[in-house]
Amino acid sequence: MSTSTETRDKLKGKSLFVEFTDEELDDFLELLDLVRVKKGEIIVKQDDHGDCMFILVTGGASVIHHRDGKDINLAALQPGDFFGELALVDAGVRSADVIALADCTLLRLTQAVVSAAAGVYPTAAFKFLIAIGRILVGRFRQTNQRYVDTLLFPGGAKD
Secondary structure, eight states: OOSHHHHHHHHTTSTTTTTOOHHHHHHHHTTSEEEEEOTTOEEEOTTSBOOEEEEEEESOEEEEEEETTEEEEEEEEOTTOEEOGGGGTOOOBOSSEEEESSOEEEEEEEHHHHHHHHHHOHHHHHHHHHHHHHHHHHHHHHHHHHHHHHHHOTTSOOO
């Protein structure tokens, strides 16, 4: 991907940017760092301290948590998906590895970029943060429902 126009075209309409105008998206994307990784590379490593989030533009990735010698596949990421967003809020450790399943192009977003966007492009920053909030609430609702189902139907049987 060689131009910001190509990046914009790949992300336009994705859940994070659905509310953005073309101009807002172009301006916002100019603040982000383009990162390329090869298939099999670890993008983020579990237990490392995070300082940024990533938006997957092309390729695919897998989110894998390691515990007690076991690997738990938490999610398969596709273009438009994001990960590492908790690093924008706190300086905690990464909760899982994210491994490239194909050659990937990503955008890296730091707290400094969010602050800069809020000052320079406040409408775009607001739309972005609201979109992240909506997506996280959706993820939380799904996780909560799975947890409740596990408590109510421990064997997996529903009537």
